[in-house]
Amino acid sequence: MKPPSSPTLKGPLARDETAVPTPRRVIPDGCNMGVLLRVIGTVVALALMAAVAESTSFHDALTVLLRLMSFIAPTTLITVMLWCAARRTLSNSDVSVQRGISCLIPAIVAVAVALLFQIPGGEWGAIAHGAVGFALGAGFQHYSELRERAFSPAVIEAKYQALQSRIRPHFLFNSLNAVLSVIRTEPNKAERMLESIAELFRAVMADTRKLVPLADELELCRNYVEIEQTRLGNRLAVDWQIGAYHPRAKMPQLLLQPVIENAIRYGAEKTAGRADIVVKVKQNGFVLEIFVSNPIAPERPEREGNQIGLANIRGRLALIYDLEAKVETQMRRGRFELTMTIPVERRA
């Protein structure tokens, strides 16, 4: 299994950034469409407010806005272009130098444009425009630095770590206990169980952003169910309905297992009597459809626990696929049903 590169992942994790410390860039990224739109939006909004405040009639407001825009448009566009260039050339400079330059660029551009356009007010007018440019530059630089920090790889990594699938301690100790119970009487079974437990833990300790062949994830889930089956005996019955899927189809590791774990936890562990759990997996065009349903104890539908596990799965999907994956749940005829659709990854 080679470590996958992630060109087809869509969420923040998809960014091809690594844990290697990169030089900090704090000049707003003028080449980024999002940044450009935010800058233009902000200055137009400010111009509009100024025009309305200064005007005496609707027509007057439009005239003032037009006059202001004739100055603002070139200033903004030149500033953004210079930011873009400076961000790339000054990436190794000190952070405070970068911050200063971010403020100075709009100030100088504003003064230059003011002088070029021969803004009324002469020198004073030019300096005033420069000051406004400086202030707006400082404000925007600060905002974009905070924003980038919020989406930095380190923060994303931390979020991911927090969402990383974990095996419940309860499961670990109960399984070890189950192995101990058969070790004297059925050593072969004990061996097989320990192998399955080892495999499960290997997966849990791996980076779960890793994409693995769908077949591998299904195998892991079957191993997991086998361990639970030993513990719960005939109280647990899992109906696997695995449809056709592309042999190279991939999915994030340990995405299906926690869903099944939840189903067993709320369907079989907490309900007396036999629990039938249904697992359906099939590929439908470019999406993988996963459906899991379990009975739920009628008198105390402890849904919160289920919801916590679900929030975790949703969080992981959002980080990996952004909006392209979805999870839906519903209660129907005393059963908890979960439907998950994720894009199929089909790289060799």
Added chain:
Amino acid sequence: MLNVMIVDDEPPARARLGQVLRDCAEQVSLQLVGEADGGIQGLEEADRLHPDVVLLDVHMPDMNGIEVARHLAQRDNPPAVIFVTAYDEHALDAFEVQALDYLMKPVRAERLIAALSRAERFRTNEPRIEELAKTIGAVRSHLTVSERGRMILVPIDEVVYLRAELKYVTIKTRTREHLTEESLTALEAEFGDRFVRIHRNALVARAGILGFQRVRGAVDDEGDSSEGHWEVMLKEAPERLSISRRQWPTVKAAARS
């Protein structure tokens, strides 16, 4: 000779405890008298077999170990209870606070021997078990009532209403009535989610309320009318229970939500 019983819902866990008990038998005089695969069966078996010690799993689907212990503690000459659990941080803290004995799965023979030799000391542990239940906020799924020397479990789901009468509280279920010595106040504190107090002397299951009916006040000979009041109508019982004027706003709010 200690008579030991195992209560655990997972077959391998029972098998394992059985093995370890046999290992211990060389050092402690004991015998395994019975096993049960759930809390309710555990109580029935304990009544039949009168074990000295019950090894009791904490997590079981039909009735958890702590509740089983609470019911066991109400028996005459109750068995000593040793809790067995795989992993449960909060409950473990609570066991330690109440100085109740517990074992962690997988159980070691040495630990089991130590617990068994201490078992005698934990024979009359009712107050400690009640404290434990309170610490971890455990709510029973059944009430124990004693009838002609037998202990009967009444599922709390089946209770329609609870009414205090003189010394006892009447437990009314779909099919019959029982008496208990537990106080209405304590029952309200434990099952407040399930019941609403309609009167100083009565709690009604929220799910069993069909509706309310206003009863007109009577007019006596001198023309003075007593004020009307409300009564609750029940799904599972024909009788109507009066709602006190003081409780009416609470009952109304509970019915709305």
